[in-house]
Amino acid sequence: MKIRFAGVALIGALALAQEPSPVPGLISKIDEGKSKESFRALMALAALSGEHRKEAEAAAAKLPEFYREALLSEFRSRDLLKENYGRVHRVSIRVEDADPADLLENMARKTGLDLSPGYAFRRTDRAKLSMAVEDVSPMEALAEFCALAKVQPQYWGYGPIVLEQLSWFCEPFGAGHFAVLGKMVTVRERVDFSAPPERTARLEFDVVWHPSTRIATASKDVRLVEALTDTGIKLEKSTRKLVTAIREADRWRGYVNRNLNRELELYLKLPDAGPSKLSRLRFVVSAMVAGRERTFNVRDEKDVAKTKAGDDEFELTMSEPKSVEPDSRKFECFVKPLKMKPADLMALPLRFEVRYPRGGEGRTSMIPRLQGDGVVYDVYWYPLGYLDPAGRMAGQDPESVKVTIPLDLIERPVYVELRDVPLR
Amino acid sequence: MVIRVLALLLLLLSPQDPADKVKALVDKLGSDEIAVRDEAARELVKLGPAALPALRELLTKADGERKPRLKRVISRIEREDRIAKARAPAPRVTLKAKGRPAAEVFGQIEKQTGVRIDTSEIPADTTVDADLAGVSVWDAIEAVCKAHGKIMFAFSPNRVVIEAAAFRTLPRATSDTFFVFMDHFFVSSYGGGGNPHFTARPGLAWPPGRAPLAYRFESDSLVDDAGTAYSQGAKPAAVIWAGGPAMAGISGATIYHGFSESVPDAARTIAEWKGRMILYVPAGLDRDASIEKPVGKFGAFNEGEESKIAVSSSRRNAGNIHFELQLSLSPHLEPEAGQSEIRAPAIIVLRDSTGTLHWGEADITPQRGGVRRSGDWVTRPLSVEFEVPEKAEIESLDVMIPVDLQEVVIPFEFRDIRFRTWK
Numbered sequence: 001m002k003i004r005f006a007g008v009a010l011i012g013a014l015a016l017a018q019e020p021s022p023v024p025g026l027i028s029k030i031d032e033g034k035s036k037e038s039f040r041a042l043m044a045l046a047a048l049s050g051e052h053r054k055e056a057e058a059a060a061a062k063l064p065e066f067y068r069e070a071l072l073s074e075f076r077s078r079d080l081l082k083e084n085y086g087r088v089h090r091v092s093i094r095v096e097d098a099d100p101a102d103l104l105e106n107m108a109r110k111t112g113l114d115l116s117p118g119y120a121f122r123r124t125d126r127a128k129l130s131m132a133v134e135d136v137s138p139m140e141a142l143a144e145f146c147a148l149a150k151v152q153p154q155y156w157g158y159g160p161i162v163l164e165q166l167s168w169f170c171e172p173f174g175a176g177h178f179a180v181l182g183k184m185v186t187v188r189e190r191v192d193f194s195a196p197p198e199r200t201a202r203l204e205f206d207v208v209w210h211p212s213t214r215i216a217t218a219s220k221d222v223r224l225v226e227a228l229t230d231t232g233i234k235l236e237k238s239t240r241k242l243v244t245a246i247r248e249a250d251r252w253r254g255y256v257n258r259n260l261n262r263e264l265e266l267y268l269k270l271p272d273a274g275p276s277k278l279s280r281l282r283f284v285v286s287a288m289v290a291g292r293e294r295t296f297n298v299r300d301e302k303d304v305a306k307t308k309a310g311d312d313e314f315e316l317t318m319s320e321p322k323s324v325e326p327d328s329r330k331f332e333c334f335v336k337p338l339k340m341k342p343a344d345l346m347a348l349p350l351r352f353e354v355r356y357p358r359g360g361e362g363r364t365s366m367i368p369r370l371q372g373d374g375v376v377y378d379v380y381w382y383p384l385g386y387l388d389p390a391g392r393m394a395g396q397d398p399e400s401v402k403v404t405i406p407l408d409l410i411e412r413p414v415y416v417e418l419r420d421v422p423l424r
Numbered sequence: 425m426v427i428r429v430l431a432l433l434l435l436l437l438s439p440q441d442p443a444d445k446v447k448a449l450v451d452k453l454g455s456d457e458i459a460v461r462d463e464a465a466r467e468l469v470k471l472g473p474a475a476l477p478a479l480r481e482l483l484t485k486a487d488g489e490r491k492p493r494l495k496r497v498i499s500r501i502e503r504e505d506r507i508a509k510a511r512a513p514a515p516r517v518t519l520k521a522k523g524r525p526a527a528e529v530f531g532q533i534e535k536q537t538g539v540r541i542d543t544s545e546i547p548a549d550t551t552v553d554a555d556l557a558g559v560s561v562w563d564a565i566e567a568v569c570k571a572h573g574k575i576m577f578a579f580s581p582n583r584v585v586i587e588a589a590a591f592r593t594l595p596r597a598t599s600d601t602f603f604v605f606m607d608h609f610f611v612s613s614y615g616g617g618g619n620p621h622f623t624a625r626p627g628l629a630w631p632p633g634r635a636p637l638a639y640r641f642e643s644d645s646l647v648d649d650a651g652t653a654y655s656q657g658a659k660p661a662a663v664i665w666a667g668g669p670a671m672a673g674i675s676g677a678t679i680y681h682g683f684s685e686s687v688p689d690a691a692r693t694i695a696e697w698k699g700r701m702i703l704y705v706p707a708g709l710d711r712d713a714s715i716e717k718p719v720g721k722f723g724a725f726n727e728g729e730e731s732k733i734a735v736s737s738s739r740r741n742a743g744n745i746h747f748e749l750q751l752s753l754s755p756h757l758e759p760e761a762g763q764s765e766i767r768a769p770a771i772i773v774l775r776d777s778t779g780t781l782h783w784g785e786a787d788i789t790p791q792r793g794g795v796r797r798s799g800d801w802v803t804r805p806l807s808v809e810f811e812v813p814e815k816a817e818i819e820s821l822d823v824m825i826p827v828d829l830q831e832v833v834i835p836f837e838f839r840d841i842r843f844r845t846w847k
Binding site: 197245 | 590594625675689843846
């Protein structure tokens with residue numbers, strides 16, 4: 001028996017020893033001239049474990065600095081976040097001359113992403129598409145699809161990611177759990193009488209992440225690594241604060257049901273004239289992952305009259321919902337932190353999830369304000385598609401309201417590389 | 425002719441004690457002679473707001489034709505008083521200080537003018553100088569910041585905030601009452617090869633209690649040094665509500681104003697920019713729907729001729745009262761095209777037991793929508809916050825309908841604004 005076991009173990013060890021390492025092959029694919037292939041190889045290297053990972057870490061020293069940092073950062077994120085890193089899911093899609101709507105359906109099925117065609121797909125003259133991706137992440141496949149169909153993902157804090165034909169200025173980037181898409185570039189001179197005018201390019205992007213990542217939010221500001229023009233000039237980030245003597249009440253905090261995206265903004269200082277294009281743009285997005293979360297049902301199916309919830313860290317009180325617009329409802333939720341300052345609580349990206357008796361979730365937004373020893377969140381939502389007999393929005397009250405307070409936010413850097421970014 | 429001479433003689437021979445004079449003039453409002461009545465009304469209007477308490481008292485006792493005539497006299501005095509107040513100079517400041525704490529100096533300016541000034545954003549040990557003699561509150565704030573050099577003012581909806589930022593001189597329009605300035609502008613081109621265009625953002629602040637209902641920014645001539653003349657496009661004027669239905673603040677958010685023509689590469693400077701800011705100030709306010717003792721009255725409702733108001737909820741904390749309301753207005757008061765019309769349909773005020781009106785601050789903007797039209801009414805939800813002294817007894821919550829919008833025209837002329845420094 002012992003001899004038989006030893007034999008099996010020996011054969012297994014030999015098989016492992018003989019299995020060729022994927023590291024040299026993947027490293028060889030990393031080339032500064034080929035962004036897409038390089039990131040695909042980087043993500044494959046980052047997925048390695050055991051001896052192969054050690055080999056990849058050692059080989060990283062030979063990589064160009066940006067790729068080396070990206071790989072090591074990905075290793076660190078995996079170690080730090082563990083199960084919060086997100087599911088590693090791979091897909092392959094190969095279709096030829098397919099209708100874009102059919103291709104989108106196929107992609108939604110394979111990636112597991114909740115994708116929906118927008119108005120762009122209603123055109124009768126839409127061109128057929130061919131797509132071939134092999135062993136890529138869902139977000140990489142999404143970026144590839146957006147590039148092919150010239151569409152942008154739109155996400156409103158509820159329901160599916162809708163693909164729309166919106167402004168689009170450079171080829172999308174997709175790697176691992178993230179896709180980054182260019183929305184708008186504005187070249188401008190701003191005169192605010194605080195200093196001589198500065199010529200800048202404002203680049204707006206959307207970062208979209210995979211739902212399995214537990215990312216609570218991301219910083220709008222990005223860390224610029226390199227902005228290289230087609231004439232070989234390196235542009236700097238503009239750090240000049242935009243000055244104004246008009247302060248508006250700016251309390252709107254966006255949509256909070258589930259976060260799947262964030263708008264990013266980058267200001268580049270431009271020379272007096274030109275340039276027309278960036279040949280390469282590299283930056284790092286700072287996404288924040290909730291390490292620990294507290295979830296409270298301030299109202300639930302079993303007890304719709306419930307208005308309070310809490311534990312040893314927070315006390316929550318919810319007001320009765322009321323109509324504030326013909327198709328919008330509002331309630332107030334007072335959150336009293338027992339172990340932190342109210343101002344610190346207000347800085348956290350709380351999530352309010354609202355569900356209706358007949359199922360479905362609403363588009364939700366909130367406005368937080370400090371009050372006494374806590375924070376009041378004015379939560380607004382728009383019931384979806386429920387009409388009363390007169391054809392008006394029924395304005396149903398939620399069956400359940402789940403409040404999630406993300407704590408111990410951990411930074412997850414996202415390395416992004418874009419090519420051929422037009423500046424005018 | 426003989427009658428008119430006699431009437432004038434009678435007026436000249438009237439008693440000289442002010443109260444008696446007012447009473448005698450009010451009596452003459454009941455005269456059968458038109459000339460006597462008209463002359464008495466003119467004389468009463470000339471007495472101005474100082475006579476209002478006595479006239480209001482006499483109104484309660486007036487009868488017959490005298491009553492509506494006296495009402496008209498009171499309305500006219502109130503109207504002229506509102507117009508005079510709207511056009512009156514901003515509150516003045518006289519102050520001398522050398523190396524005094526900024527909080528103390530700005531506190532003095534606040535005390536003299538009623539304009540709230542927040543110094544919490546600058547270091548507590550900041551010291552400033554002031555040498556101000558009868559200058560407007562705006563000039564005073566600007567002068568103190570300028571003398572220091574490293575502090576700057578910013579207008580928030582209900583106060584002036586002093587910031588730790590380098591002082592900058594903002595181009596200002598000529599007004600002794602309002603602070604109208606050019607906050608910033610852009611020369612922008614958007615992706616896809618667009619040509620650069622001007623977009624300007626003016627700023628606007630007013631003395632407490634003198635909020636305009638709306639503004640219009642008009643540009644007559646904007647010319648660059650390359651000779652390009654710019655126009656504001658098909659819609660030469662843009663208008664929003666400055667104060668909305670309640671106007672407790674001191675500044676209003678203005679919108680960006682775009683210009684049609686492309687800015688050529690050769691242009692470096694705005695050679696001349698002339699135009700005006702027109703503010704719309706209510707000279708007449710008619711009290712319409714009104715709820716007596718509204719605090720704590722859930723579901724209270726009242727209907728006037730042109731408005732209806734319902735209280736959904738209210739709460740009073742120290743120093744402020746918050747109302748959730750449903751306001752319905754007659755459709756003719758409502759702007760048809762959202763923000764492109766100059767109409768502020770109504771103002772919500774709280775009236776206390778002394779007759780003082782407290783203006784509220786409402787959480788509503790035209791952009792936010794929420795307006796429901798049904799039948800004869802246009803209804804919108806409103807959250808209104810009033811700052812009211814703790815001991816004030818609230819008598820009523822009133823819907824005031826502006827009936828007479830007066831234009832206050834503030835011209836501006838900016839020259840030689842450099843927007844490109846490169847060759």
